[in-house]
Amino acid sequence: MLVLLPPSETKADGGSGAPLDLAALSFPELNPVRDRLATALAGLDPAPAMAALGLSERQADEVERNARLRETPTMPAIERYTGVLYDALGYGSFTRAQRARAGRRLAVASALFGVVRADDPIPAYRLSGGTVLPGVGGLRGVWRADLEKTLSAADELVIDLRSGPYAALAAIPHAITVKVVTASGAAVSHFNKAHKGRLAAALACAPREPGTVRGVVSIAAAAGLRLVQAGRTALELVVG
Template sequence: MLILLPPSEGKTAPRRGKPLDLDGLSSPVLNDTRERVVDALVALAGQPDAAEVLGLGGTQSALVDLDAALRTAPTARAETIYTGVLYDALGLTTLTTAARRRANRRVAVVSSVFGLVRPSDRIPAYRLAGDVTLPGLGPVAGVWRECLGDAIEEAVGSGLLVDLRSTMYAAFWRPPAASPGRPNRTATVRVLHEVDGVRKVVSHFNKATKGRIVRDLLENGADPRTPGALADALVDLGWRVEQGDETVRGTQLDVVVSDV
């Protein structure tokens, strides 16, 4: 099983650590593209319009400094870099030892700078949203779309892909359609908040619930190989799950919650 997560907008910059070593990251097939993106982002950070290109507001302009220092800034394990609602609920660093080992094998973050990042990969803090267009390279999503599929296919192998990415990062790569020789091995999860019989998608509930779901799967050790088996595993873990119809692109599971 491979669980794909979106990155967090906020990140914790490490105070100490070795500088970035792309050769030390997982999925080395992505290193050529990583080099191109890092070079383009560092160059952009030196331009007077960098904050505008990066979509930063007036109070966020200091974040450009993170990108300017990508090559020399301290790095730390990605599990300590990504923050926010989903990652706070997931709590990668507070998992049991066995669950942390599973996380390093089964969890990957889709990153605008590094393509695919494992929790144990050492990276610096950065600022680059998935909808930015980098001068000289073009839209970030398009840059990664050219090569990310091979890395993800290699990582998931013959297992189940659990795609928890947000819409922005889903644009980086779409799972291939099922075919007679290629069964459906993709499950997406939608979180619905139900109040008085009315259901709707709420960002906070969505992120926190996805973080808790991943934590439960890692701590439990469940390794479902089909969307249906994933639905059953989540029900066994106490979640309320409704399985949608199988499509050529995968199966959607709705997790219904009434509180956070």
């Protein structure tokens, strides 16, 4: 099973790993695009970088962070990304066995790296899925062919928890999507990320890996989460 998480705008600082080595990342077939984007992002002058990334003067340090992304320390992707979903995931409280399962099952969509597994060592950076990068263009056009080929080739159950801008980078025809809804069927927006984080934690920590949608529903139920099938490749996480 591959549980595909959205990234976050915010990243943890620091790290104890060696600087970025694309050869150390999963899905090595994506490295030519990764290298192209890393070079373009690190080489942007401050003013066009801030405009392209939608940053304010108070966020100027994000541009410097990008400029040094090949030099700064790395840490596992699952620890690099922060925010509501990752707080709800609670990776820091996982046991050693649960961390090993998470390393096999969790992956994160990324505007810069396409997709990385939980244990992949990455630096801090700033780049969003909807960015139009000077000298490169829109990221959907950059990523779509290669990323769709990689993700569509996954011969395991794929649970797609990506947000819109990252889902747009690559379609995964066989993936199971999850929508967070209320009991009345209304979409949940404000706490969407937290609920997806809890679901991801349940799937990552389950002693047995599910091979079917029914198995995913059962794992969620054991964790106190209500998943219902809304189509052949669609699930709804009912909350409230």
